[in-house]
Amino acid sequence: MKKRKQKQSPQDQPDAKAQTPVIRLDGFPDLPRLLPxxxxxxxGVYGYDEVEDLILTALVTGDxxxxxxxxxxxxxxxxxxxxxxLGLEHRHYNASLIAFDDLVGFPYPEEGGASIRYIQTxxxxxxxxxxxxxxxxxxxPEHQNRLFSxxxxxRIQGLxxxxxxxxxxxxxxxxxxxxxxxxxxxxxxxxxxxxxxxxLIEVPDWDAMTEDDRSLVADARGIGAISVDGxxxxxxxxxxxxxxxxxxxRLHEAALTYASAVATQLLKPSVRLSxxxxxxxxxxxxxxxxxxxxxxxxxxxxxxxxxxxxxxxxGVRVEDSVLRGAHATAWDLLTRGQESRWLSAxxxxxxxxxxxxxxxxxxxxxxxxxxxxxxxLVQLPKPEAAILALALLPVIKQRPDDFGQESLAAVVxxxxxxxxxxxxxxxxxxDGLEPQANPHPTLTACAAVLEGLPPRRRTRATQLxxxxxxxxxxxxxxxxxxxxxxxxxxxxxxFTSRTNKP
Amino acid sequence: xxxxLAHIRRLVSSWLPVPAGACCTxxxxxxxxxxxxxxxxxxxxxxxxxxxxxxxxxxxxxxLGLNPxxxxxxxxxxxxxxxxxxxxxxxxxxxxxxxxQAWHAWRDELPEDTAMxxxxxxxxxxxxxxxxxxxxxxxxxxxxxxxxxFSPERPIIWSDRRLxxxxxLVNCDAESFTQDDHE
Numbered sequence: 103m104k105k106r107k108q109k110q111s112p113q114d115q116p117d118a119k120a121q122t123p124v125i126r127l128d129g130f131p132d133l134p135r136l137l138p139x140x141x142x143x144x145x146g147v148y149g150y151d152e153v154e155d156l157i158l159t160a161l162v163t164g165d166x167x168x169x170x171x172x173x174x175x176x177x178x179x180x181x182x183x184x185x186x187x188l189g190l191e192h193r194h195y196n197a198s199l200i201a202f203d204d205l206v207g208f209p210y211p212e213e214g215g216a217s218i219r220y221i222q223t224x225x226x227x228x229x230x231x232x233x234x235x236x237x238x239x240x241x242x243p244e245h246q247n248r249l250f251s252x253x254x255x256x257r258i259q260g261l262x263x264x265x266x267x268x269x270x271x272x273x274x275x276x277x278x279x280x281x282x283x284x285x286x287x288x289x290x291x292x293x294x295x296x297x298x299x300x301x302l303i304e305v306p307d308w309d310a311m312t313e314d315d316r317s318l319v320a321d322a323r324g325i326g327a328i329s330v331d332g333x334x335x336x337x338x339x340x341x342x343x344x345x346x347x348x349x350x351x352r353l354h355e356a357a358l359t360y361a362s363a364v365a366t367q368l369l370k371p372s373v374r375l376s377x378x379x380x381x382x383x384x385x386x387x388x389x390x391x392x393x394x395x396x397x398x399x400x401x402x403x404x405x406x407x408x409x410x411x412x413x414x415x416x417g418v419r420v421e422d423s424v425l426r427g428a429h430a431t432a433w434d435l436l437t438r439g440q441e442s443r444w445l446s447a448x449x450x451x452x453x454x455x456x457x458x459x460x461x462x463x464x465x466x467x468x469x470x471x472x473x474x475x476x477x478x479l480v481q482l483p484k485p486e487a488a489i490l491a492l493a494l495l496p497v498i499k500q501r502p503d504d505f506g507q508e509s510l511a512a513v514v515x516x517x518x519x520x521x522x523x524x525x526x527x528x529x530x531x532x533d534g535l536e537p538q539a540n541p542h543p544t545l546t547a548c549a550a551v552l553e554g555l556p557p558r559r560r561t562r563a564t565q566l567x568x569x570x571x572x573x574x575x576x577x578x579x580x581x582x583x584x585x586x587x588x589x590x591x592x593x594x595x596x597f598t599s600r601t602n603k604p
Numbered sequence: 605x606x607x608x609l610a611h612i613r614r615l616v617s618s619w620l621p622v623p624a625g626a627c628c629t630x631x632x633x634x635x636x637x638x639x640x641x642x643x644x645x646x647x648x649x650x651x652x653x654x655x656x657x658x659x660x661x662x663x664x665x666x667x668l669g670l671n672p673x674x675x676x677x678x679x680x681x682x683x684x685x686x687x688x689x690x691x692x693x694x695x696x697x698x699x700x701x702x703x704x705q706a707w708h709a710w711r712d713e714l715p716e717d718t719a720m721x722x723x724x725x726x727x728x729x730x731x732x733x734x735x736x737x738x739x740x741x742x743x744x745x746x747x748x749x750x751x752x753x754f755s756p757e758r759p760i761i762w763s764d765r766r767l768x769x770x771x772x773l774v775n776c777d778a779e780s781f782t783q784d785d786h787e
Contacts, residue, residue: 496778499718502757510718511753518720518752521670522661526653537652556785558667568658595782
């Protein structure tokens, strides 16, 4: 977590996240990541790969960020480097030493004595764009209260700080008072203050770093170098803000559903999340999703949840098993809702080719795909059900594991009678009229459509027409029915290759 | 109309019942000649039929990649109608305890892929010789046939209904089936 002269490009780093299978919700727009994995390395910060998306999230939302970690883990270095790279007017205060006058300047009465003004110095907060309050847990209680409005409202002494974009803080852990990790003077934050930080990120220590990262951190060369924005951090933050301001409603709804469910689940093991915390969690989920690609992911949501809890601020550790349990329930709720929405959308899709593509490409799971296929075959008018079965047959037969044996059986049961017609066409003739001169009217109309078709298309259409006529299914517009058949078969065709799995 | 015919017609008309008023409107029975058949009970139309046959499964279709495979059936039928006992006897004589065991041992002779199933009632369509081994193989395949689907992933279930079928498996080549005419 030291700075080196020779910084590594993020692209040079192994992309561990890209190799991990990611379970994500479907139906969201895929956006490029704001910055490539390992982007913090370009600032000379190593070992933070796991939390770098959340640090970028805090830059996008502008919400207060608190880093919690042992001494010498690079918290201060990281935050100061970020302000340098972003070109911000930065203030770095040590909360254990701070006097309030350092923040606001020396007060003096205005002419006439109607109000007070402050003599500004390079250290006063009035012009700051970013503020780092270091050693927050060593702050005197009365100063904590004064910092409260700075963190929460971007105000001090009741006055707005219009330039202030980022409010950051760092502190040592304050939980273990009976072991080596005890930090004398590091006291638990007031819960109300801790709850104002949107993200509370526990930073990694030496034991959590890879060998390579340890070497990079231990290398003393490059200490003191200025951090520059070599990877487009400013542009990425602006793009992130734009995405955040225009975040789709569906993403907000997913985040809200998840955050509410987590808060409810955590009540049982007595882990309270305030209503404000639920809202902050929801914001964090939306922003972190947009930072990392736009599609909610199970692992991404968990990481955001784990770093959105205020409890580390007052020295309480939420058991990982408790958090994972709440996460699993909330994610299940979210995906169940998604499955239900998908099923409903598919079953209300009137364009058969579109429905076919949706069934083959976007089913959330084999079980739901099977349900949608079976319901479609029952729900659709019989000629259309026959078309859908013919289109699905080759794909599902090729990949029964993806759609289930039951949907294969349902498709085959519907398609087989279409492909094997041995019946007769019946029609009513007035006495005295000859069948040869007065043939089956629908058969005649269908024959006219078939006449102009190329061979394969004609073969498929013939089977469909014969099947419908044999079973006395109405064919009001043979030409339109044939066109639907052709479009639906074409929709299924790309999925017949084994490389195209849903 | 000749005078003789006109005379006969007048004679016959007097014997026919008078048409009901509702049926005598010009719109329904416009030609005057037809009035004489109204309400007489005779049919005015008939159902005609024409064969409608296109069997791509049993006949195959090279262009759509539908390839009929082997036929399977147990022959002759048991005299007492107890197909399951017949098959269990065949299984025991072949030295197997379970159907799955037999499937595993003879898997080289059994179909590997999912296929469509059509009933073929004509015993002559079967290629096997009706030997005990052929009948047991047929029983194994029929046990995995459910309706129009044969799937090696399904369990072997022996019911009298399944075992009494004569079926042909039809393979479907996915890419041919959806192939465009211009490809």
